[in-house]
Amino acid sequence: MATHHSTLSSKNKILSLDELHLSSEIRTKLNQLIEEFSFIEALNKLNIPVDNKILLHGKTGCGKTATAHAIGKALKKEVITLNLGGFVSSRLGETGKNIAEIFKKASFGNAVLFIDEFDFIGKIRDYDAKDSGEMQRLVNILIQQIDNLPDTSLLICATNHVEIIDTALLRRFQLKLYYEVPTKEQLDSYYDHILAQFPNEVNNVSRTYIISYAEAKDICYQQIKANVIQLEKQKQQ
Template sequence: MNKNDLIISSKEKVVPLDRIKFSQENKDKLNQLLKEFKYIETLKQYELPVDNKLLLFGHTGCGKTTTAKAIADFLNKKIFVLNLGTIVSSRLGETAKNITNVFKIATRENAVLFIDEFDYIGRIRDYDKKDSGEMKRLVNTIIQLIDYLPDSTLLIAATNHSSIIDTALLRRFQLKLKFTLPTNTELDQFYDSLLEQYPETYRVLNRCYGISYAEAKDNVYREVKKRIIEVEESKEVIK
């Protein structure tokens, strides 16, 4: 497996950590994690382990992937993304071997390893009776890999369905951040921050609520593009 297939391109825009919306509880937990990595050598002198297993769970589109990328950028670490499309194999035992190789790569680089849709490979070991044997072996492998993960490597897993993840796996994550839908006030602040970069002509739109940040962003871009096109079309009519 080529490690370059797992690295997020440096050309990809990363949202700075201080621009991501967090609840106060999540912000406090995240700040503690970042400080532990900053003073990791000092903590080692006292034989204190670093909390290096982080689970992001909750509603889709609320910033889990964005947060993982921002953490890696803040810590100045490479981020390796587990591509389930290339990792999961129909051959018996092959998936566990592939995942083991990914952990080895991330460990050698002291990197951030990000596993999205973690529930796909970390399901409760009797969740699927038809494939319980293979699933048990896979989950057992992941548990062992997590247990021997060195402090300098940060594992971040994300899921929209934490309830179906094996409890033994869940216990391995020292930190768990729950992502919920933003409130109306939070969405208004988000809308304002997105719209401020455009001329006032394009800032008027119907604001939707009860949706995720990702859905809100799509809504803003769609409405702004629509108004820009309308203006351009009106110029053509005048000609």
């Protein structure tokens, strides 16, 4: 299965929500989410459901995946990651069964289930017409699993193409958070954060804008590495 687990002991550093560069609107809604889970027993006594189905959508590289893992860290929950694009089998019946098993694992473990490339469920509707009936059954299975997810578990789905997702699926999400390309001010803050880790003699970089955080990070590190190598070459002369 194309799944993996991440916990607080993961060797890859999981950023906290405070360390992410999020818009004030997204941060406010995530703060509310964290508080709902922190006081879930009080809400349950009044039969008030928590918002436990979240859709993160927008441009790639703007923090959707990092947000999912940061939420898991804040809630001290294991994150089970499923990349839907690499998971859907040509034998769709098996895919439905495997998805049900993953939801079951997340439910029993009170975990965060993070489904990436959620739009793939829409893309494969364009495949061979002979698979259309099986595809609809897969969508129905996914809807059923989402509806049956207990309040103690959290479903987070991410997509770059929300427009192709079945509307019946979209209705299941209480929170839909849009990740847009960061502004110049937001990127400057991000560049400053990265460059502050390095000495002045290597942190002189040209800043590019109207790009994602991931692209900005790559540009930054490429130039810093070039500066370090150039400095070392000068020392050898």
